[in-house]
Amino acid sequence: MDFTAVLAQIKPKLGCVDDNLALIEERIGQAKAAGADLVVFPELAMTGYFLKDLVPEVARRLDSPEITRLVELSRGISIAVGFVEETSDYRFFNSALYLEDGAIKHLHRKVYLPTYGLFDEQRYLARGERFRAFDSKFGRMGILICEDMWHLSSSYILAMDGAATLLCLSSSPGRGVEGETLGSAAAWQKLTATTALFLNCRVLYCNRVGYEDGVNFWGGSEYIAPSGESVVRARLLEEDSVNALVEEGALRRERIFSPMLRDENLFVTMQELRRIERERRL
């Protein structure tokens, strides 16, 4: 079915859960008022990104008042949002929730925690261990958190699991000022478009903006149709909100026009991956 998604390109405050929750609530209200079906927030929207030793302080359990509040708000609109999750065994995950009709429909824990260059996630956070597609009112979806998408297998698994919509929640730092566009924006645009194109999937990419200790987050949230074409893109480096009309017809037409996903041979892939796994063990 057709649906309208809002990409909420916000500027969270570092370590201020209450302020960020208020900001998220405000954007949910605006999206609802505009008649949207789904609102997508960036990675770690509730906390900010360069948390370091703040991780345990800003982490919330799934039964915390803040998450309960967001679950409540999902009665009128579906919500995808990033936060730091604390588990009962005191692990902390870079997680994202998909909330719908007053319930948690899906929880994704970031699998690929970048720990290179300016990133240091694995020092502070535990690693997720699964990619699972899930059913929503708007069809089968999958969630990726930022770096997850830079691993081809992540999107591939979700597409094989039936996801037609990939939600990517991001806190991508801007760098590279040599080219026509910002280096990291150009790289991401290539990635999201190629992923959509290869897997005949739509991608809803939501990236944050603002600065933390001099690092800028570049925004540029966008909706990429299954053809790989960017349908709508938010502004670079500024707070913004864009509405994406996600058309079922576009997905159907693309899958008729270039049925790569239909022809994908899971049997061959699995057979060869198992062989590689066996050989690596030797």
Place this chain on the structure above:
Amino acid sequence: MAGLAANTELLRKILVGFVRDEVHKVGVRKAVLGLSGGIDSALVAFIAAEALGAGNVHAICMPYKSSNPESEAHARLVAQACGVDFSLVPITPMVDAYFGMFPDADNMRRGNKMARERMTILFDHSAHYSALVLGTSNKTELLLGYGTLFGDMASALNPIGDLYKTQIWQLSEAMGVPSEVIEKKPSADLWAGQTDEEELGFSYRQVDELLYRMVDLRLTREELIGEGFGPEFIDSIYKKVQNSHFKRRLPVIAKVSNRTIDRDFRYSRDWGK
């Protein structure tokens, strides 16, 4: 070299946004900076004026008696061109009073003292105006250690610390810094006729090409030689970067507890902002 040719429109957007965001998030509206008459501080003044509104930026020119009079004239020209507030605080009385006690001090001690004198004036005005001090050191001089620790290297925010001198020239042109300031030879202006490039022994363009490949692209020594850089030049620049690293770090703290500041007590500076 494509790597040193910056997209100035993008750079301007990022750096203006940086100053605006980082100043406003600490709850103040203003910035203060030292305006030397040179290109680096001129560019920062232009960025700050665009970010905060020219009326919220206070530039202070702090000449010593041996400073080239042209420097003050250029500082005034820059302030006028970007519209920021301007004041003059000569440092001759303080510096001369001090060296009256140490008449044998050499040029390096005198230069460092002047840089630190200016720093105290800027931070005093920071409190006076409720304004953050903007740094004006570029990436080339930060990497080479061509600056005074706790002097001109001290600031609250530095918008241009990740820009090589070559890129400073490009962005300055794009933002309308007066051409007299862009075209003149860079100088620390510690004594008459001094120029950076003469003192350093190489040109900024030369060293930027090397630093960009060495630091940003992480080329090996062999690869750098292959690109035509002389082994002695490579080694001397590598040593300069290495030997000045202490200037780019906080003072070293002896660890005795489980949580030592900056080692295992780690928070972003924008904590709660």
